[in-house]
Amino acid sequence: MKWVLAFIILAMAGVSEAAIKVVTSLPDLADLARQVGGDKVSVDYIVRADQNPHFVEVKPSYMMKLKSADLFLTIGMELEMWAPQIVDGSRNASLTVVDLSQGVTKLEVPAKVDASQGDVHRFGNPHYWLDPRNVRPMMDEIVSALTKVSPADEKTFRANADAYLLRLGVKIQGWEAMMKPFAGQKIVTFHKSWSYFANWLGLDIAGEVEPKPGIAPSPTHSAELIALVRSAGIKAILVEPFYDLSAPEQIARATGAKVTVLPTSSGGLDQTRDYISLIDYDVATLASSLKQ
Amino acid sequence: MPRSMLVLCCFCVVRILLPTTVVAQTSVNPDISVIPRFLIHSDDGQKLNEGKREFSRPDFSFEELELALQAYLNPFAKADVVLTLPGPDLENSKLGIEEVYATVLRGLPLDMNLRIGKYRAEFGKLNMTHPHAWPFVTAPLMQKRFLGESLNDLGISASVLLPTEDVYTKLTVDLLRGTAIGGATGMVDTTGAKPYYANTARLSSFFTLSDYSDLEIGLSGYTGIHDPYHRDRFWYGNLDFKYKIRPSAYTSLVIQGEYLLNTRTVHLEDEKSISSSGFYLYADYQFFKTYSIGARVDWSESPYSADDKASGFALFAGYYPVEETLGLRAQYARTTTELPGFTQSVNSIDLQILFSLGPHKAHPF
Ligand SMILES: [Zn+2]
Numbered sequence: 001m002k003w004v005l006a007f008i009i010l011a012m013a014g015v016s017e018a019a020i021k022v023v024t025s026l027p028d029l030a031d032l033a034r035q036v037g038g039d040k041v042s043v044d045y046i047v048r049a050d051q052n053p054h055f056v057e058v059k060p061s062y063m064m065k066l067k068s069a070d071l072f073l074t075i076g077m078e079l080e081m082w083a084p085q086i087v088d089g090s091r092n093a094s095l096t097v098v099d100l101s102q103g104v105t106k107l108e109v110p111a112k113v114d115a116s117q118g119d120v121h122r123f124g125n126p127h128y129w130l131d132p133r134n135v136r137p138m139m140d141e142i143v144s145a146l147t148k149v150s151p152a153d154e155k156t157f158r159a160n161a162d163a164y165l166l167r168l169g170v171k172i173q174g175w176e177a178m179m180k181p182f183a184g185q186k187i188v189t190f191h192k193s194w195s196y197f198a199n200w201l202g203l204d205i206a207g208e209v210e211p212k213p214g215i216a217p218s219p220t221h222s223a224e225l226i227a228l229v230r231s232a233g234i235k236a237i238l239v240e241p242f243y244d245l246s247a248p249e250q251i252a253r254a255t256g257a258k259v260t261v262l263p264t265s266s267g268g269l270d271q272t273r274d275y276i277s278l279i280d281y282d283v284a285t286l287a288s289s290l291k292q
Numbered sequence: 293m294p295r296s297m298l299v300l301c302c303f304c305v306v307r308i309l310l311p312t313t314v315v316a317q318t319s320v321n322p323d324i325s326v327i328p329r330f331l332i333h334s335d336d337g338q339k340l341n342e343g344k345r346e347f348s349r350p351d352f353s354f355e356e357l358e359l360a361l362q363a364y365l366n367p368f369a370k371a372d373v374v375l376t377l378p379g380p381d382l383e384n385s386k387l388g389i390e391e392v393y394a395t396v397l398r399g400l401p402l403d404m405n406l407r408i409g410k411y412r413a414e415f416g417k418l419n420m421t422h423p424h425a426w427p428f429v430t431a432p433l434m435q436k437r438f439l440g441e442s443l444n445d446l447g448i449s450a451s452v453l454l455p456t457e458d459v460y461t462k463l464t465v466d467l468l469r470g471t472a473i474g475g476a477t478g479m480v481d482t483t484g485a486k487p488y489y490a491n492t493a494r495l496s497s498f499f500t501l502s503d504y505s506d507l508e509i510g511l512s513g514y515t516g517i518h519d520p521y522h523r524d525r526f527w528y529g530n531l532d533f534k535y536k537i538r539p540s541a542y543t544s545l546v547i548q549g550e551y552l553l554n555t556r557t558v559h560l561e562d563e564k565s566i567s568s569s570g571f572y573l574y575a576d577y578q579f580f581k582t583y584s585i586g587a588r589v590d591w592s593e594s595p596y597s598a599d600d601k602a603s604g605f606a607l608f609a610g611y612y613p614v615e616e617t618l619g620l621r622a623q624y625a626r627t628t629t630e631l632p633g634f635t636q637s638v639n640s641i642d643l644q645i646l647f648s649l650g651p652h653k654a655h656p657f
Contacts, residue, residue: 048503050540051541052541055541055654056654057538057654057655057656057657058654058655058656058657059498059500059506059657060460060462060498060508060657061458061460061498061500061506063460064458064459064460067453081653081654082654085653085654085656088370088397088398091397091398091403091405091453092398092403093398093399093403214615215614216581216582216613216614242540242541243541244542244580244581
């Protein structure tokens, strides 16, 4: 009987201190949610840094993560094509799905939605989180989503977000200064993950290893890229950790450009444990590739 | 009003309406996918009764076209319609309804999901998978012999998640019209009476073994009246498992198997009870993202006799150059049929070609 009582008291204590349960698609969004929510939130995410966020299997274990969540924060723009099935499978009627792309200025929005253009960027390029200036509109969405769940904490959320954005602002200046010497340089990327990143740093993406977003490299396309890399004197080929290196390495061998593996999400490496250290790592690694 | 004026007015109205209608439609239209499959087949069993074992001339035929529509009905429910145009006679084939059902996804007590319509029932694992998503070309012998093409019936299905901590455990119970029973056993009901209702249930659990590997285990049952004249009942028990390891986006290994046990009462000379069983086990290895190779072993008795047996194996390979928009599958299978005093083996070679139009959904486990 004593145990039962103790259990009930513990359970009630648990309820009264219940944090807002937030699940995010990417680990980077989990970091931002933690920054805004502090100890008012408990945060989990679905896609690991070594997984391609476009292609995630619909696993019941992901549904379990969403089953008791209050909020599901997503990048939107159909990056998470798999999300509706996981949301439905979670059977969570009180789950709010938040699209963080609302306030972001979108790039590469096609005039015509058609599978002939590749199958993964039908609503524009969704990789906007790699431009740290987009963290502000994303955080605004997070603040308002958390506030809807817990209106009493609005001031805390806003203050946390502002403090983080201040810290991030200083970092952004540092990153921009570091990359300034390389402005206008041409690079090649595997997938169109780096459009926002390049746009921010004034880099010029001359081509992609993928012929179209989501379509695997082909020998003819790689041959064209080799010619391009040679003629433009391109030094770096950016590849996300989850793509096969054989096509980029073949191009690198033929041209002397450097294959630069850059994570697009935090958590994959010791040096990239959160969003700021991710951009730190990506900027520093790219700078050293371009320096050569 | 002069006619030209009227035409002009109509034209203006259309001009005003048109853009908004177009915008509204793109968001309301259901997802539509069309998946035709073609088959080139040859086997060495066609002249066996003449005492000759030679491969037949490869026959190129239309296998099936599947047209699937899916959309949310409202925030609580979605609907699925799967139409099928079966081969091989492309000209005279009639479009049929493979599945048509609505699923209530949320808003019900106990977070229950409710499905109503005609659908592939949740019995075992492979029964819920459409042939275009199989790694092999032909169905396992067990599936063919005990379920017919598939267990697909009119019914109502309810499922709940059981409170097993972080493990996803689902219990599904179906009340089926019973029309699919004849398809599985070849028994034709000529009593003119309405069929007796059938029931299926499946309990499945999903275990995360590591960041890269998962295991699903399911236990199903199926019961109904297979002989309406004597009201004879059958019971199926089925154990299924699926293991998948995916160390990278380019490589994966699936091992899946099912074991089915059948008991039924039959009236031959007198009432008698029959037990029989069947199983399949396959492995499919995907590499360089676009290729896959695999093997399957098959063994199955028949619903009405443990003496009517078939066994065999299949070796298969797949090539999917651009996701699942285009697929080529090759299969070699050897099947041995055994009856008392009769044994026959047939070798067959199949090449399947399929393509898929429309949005591509994320793959379920
Ligand atoms: Zn992308």
